[in-house]
Amino acid sequence: MADAAGSPVPHRYGNRPTMKDVAARAGVGLKTVSRVVNGEPGVTPDTERRVREAITALGFRRNDSARILRKGRTASIGLVLEDLADPFYGPLSRAVEEVARAHGALLINGSSAEDPAREQELVLALCARRVDGLVIIPAGEDHRYLEPELAAGVATVFVDRPAARIEADAVLSDCFGGSRAAVAHLIAHGHRRIGFIGDRPGIHTAAERLRGYRTAMAEAGLPVDPSWISLGPTDPDRVGAAARSMLDGPGPITALFAGNNRVTVTAVRVLAGRTLPVALVGFDDFELADLLSPAVTVVAQDAARLGRTAAEMLFRRLDGAAGEPRRVELPTRLIARGSGEIPPADRG
Amino acid sequence: MADAAGSPVPHRYGNRPTMKDVAARAGVGLKTVSRVVNGEPGVTPDTERRVREAITALGFRRNDSARILRKGRTASIGLVLEDLADPFYGPLSRAVEEVARAHGALLINGSSAEDPAREQELVLALCARRVDGLVIIPAGEDHRYLEPELAAGVATVFVDRPAARIEADAVLSDCFGGSRAAVAHLIAHGHRRIGFIGDRPGIHTAAERLRGYRTAMAEAGLPVDPSWISLGPTDPDRVGAAARSMLDGPGPITALFAGNNRVTVTAVRVLAGRTLPVALVGFDDFELADLLSPAVTVVAQDAARLGRTAAEMLFRRLDGAAGEPRRVELPTRLIARGSGEIPPADRG
DNA sequence: TAGCGCCTGGACAACGTTGTCAGAGCACGG
DNA sequence: CCGTGCTCTGACAACGTTGTCCAGGCGCTA
Helix, strand or coil: CCCCCCCCCCCHHHHCCCHHHHHHHHCCCHHHHHHHHCCCCCCCHHHHHHHHHHHHHHCCCCCHHHHHHHHCCCCEEEEEECCCCCCCHHHHHHHHHHHHHHCCCEEEEEECCCCHHHHHHHHHHHHHCCCCEEEECCCCCCCHHHHHHHHCCCEEEEECCCCCCCCCEEEEECHHHHHHHHHHHHHHCCCCCEEEEECCCCCHHHHHHHHHHHHHHHHCCCCCCHHHEEECCCCHHHHHHHHHHHHHCCCCCCEEEECCHHHHHHHHHHHHCCCCCCEEEEECCCCCHHHCCCCCEEEECCHHHHHHHHHHHHHHHHCCCCCCCCEEEECCEEECCCCCCCCCCCCC | CCCCCCCCCCCHHHHCCCHHHHHHHHCCCHHHHHHHHCCCCCCCHHHHHHHHHHHHHHCCCCCHHHHHHHHCCCCEEEEEECCCCCCCHHHHHHHHHHHHHHCCCEEEEEECCCCHHHHHHHHHHHHHCCCCEEEECCCCCCCHHHHHHHHCCCEEEEECCCCCCCCCEEEEECHHHHHHHHHHHHHHCCCCCEEEEECCCCCHHHHHHHHHHHHHHHHCCCCCCHHHEEECCCCHHHHHHHHHHHHHCCCCCCEEEECCHHHHHHHHHHHHCCCCCCEEEEECCCCCHHHCCCCCEEEECCHHHHHHHHHHHHHHHHCCCCCCCCEEEECCEEECCCCCCCCCCCCC
């Protein structure tokens, strides 16, 4: 029984025309079409015209999947980050995209949602697509799963946080130094009981910022009460509860150092409802920080620059730069706006 | 002269092992490896074990480029938006990504930077990659270039702004209604001289918001002085100058309606430096709007919902949903917070 | 033990493109 | 008139995977 439906040509991408179709219509050979499409020399103007006519008539567009298969380079890079919706990652993403564009590459994007399994799944999916390189803001604490990929030549640069248990290029902010400066700033304004609310301790940046806090306190000879430190998820509920408990407990804090932009925003909200002024410094700058009252003092890191630096490093590797994995650390900047300059209120 | 370098195998993706290599090492046929990799039935446990061992030993990972070429579906969708760094598009992007993920698809991302040529370039690059579908926030005013792609079966949904000169699915916010409500709100609080600063008039949302403004004014029987309206790029310099000229000219405005989040932010900055209070309503909600003083009244649209709705519509099309192009309009919501309730100051 | 069907495994072609190579056509000079 | 060298063109294989199809081996039954 002849089965018309079970034809030997199952899909053809929704019956898109191929170079073969164009060649047939133009009455030329397959390779000639390829030459025209790719602007290769050695085609008579007349032949070229015929081919171009056939291309527009058929609505042909080169199938890059086939091209990639043949050429071995995909001209695309992958970016895995925590959450595209986080205002910190928007500019970073965009910067990576701009660099990619300048190198003629497309960007494939994915959010890990801070879940190591999801990060790995995404990264491996990107490797299966044979992206030329990867920019990763890691969520996991073990990146050995990347070893075969690195060995196979997938260039990889980590941003914001370093890779764990493998050697790889990384571009980081000086979290430790920034935090130390932030806390020193509070101490300089007379604070002795300073709280720190940060992200989960497994996250490198959170750990570094905590270290900066501890160092600044130690350098000033100040004791740190364990109840002044709270690390964990940065959802408003948890952060709000942590802040309130530090403010309302015995020996309440007079200043708060917020470990990232999510925490800062919640802290601003909590403090806005208070009568006694509490000093605040936040890690990460954010839009309108200067227009709140008091304006929020922050440690600014340049997200776009992080992204740009990482992407440029990636393309240097792709262009053949060899050598040991490098770690670049970008400086942070304390922007004093007022909220960090509030002196400790007399709580006698 | 035998030339070792000019081997007939030029690249092999940095010498990654292929199924052939795995098959050779495991001592089985090519197709058997394929079966194991894809979890197809018909492989004895013992054979499967041998294959898996070879896979890990060689660090094999399936080449999805070849798979895509063969299968005709890429399991990826493209998202073209204006600027990934704009806080409005972050959540939208993320929502599209989540839906894509739920359907097992990857997201390829690009920013048009509000440049029609760049939009087209990006879209066509994505089509060449044979993305299964496209979500587009259009920058251009003529999308006929998409016709061959649509005819070839690339599902396409426009978001935030409709397609121009072609018929296509679209998910929009009710800009007209939202703006009308915003301006009516200002009028209800006693304002008669209300300014509008918006994006370039070629942008659909900007035009709709202007229409809402005009309609509300007309419905209240209020005249509109041309100097109260300013459309153009939303960079702080232009918006700031426009706002100042409306505030300082003859017959100064007593209230301002800001056409999008970029404009609102600049407006807040300008108004913060003023002594006479000026009422303000902004289109688009933004973080911390409630903590400014006065808190900023806004027309909120749900960016994540826009993205989600569009992506779901896209996948319904991919799953075979036929029919005429649909246009969905999502409601907006006026959130009164104070800045819109400032009565007009006595400027006698 | 012959016959039958089922299960496993592999050979082969195809997806649409590009690199290699050789052939066809032409002009020119000897 | 023919050889030489050039330009333009097309046939063919390969990229790595998956779908089709068939062969061989096994167990079961009559």
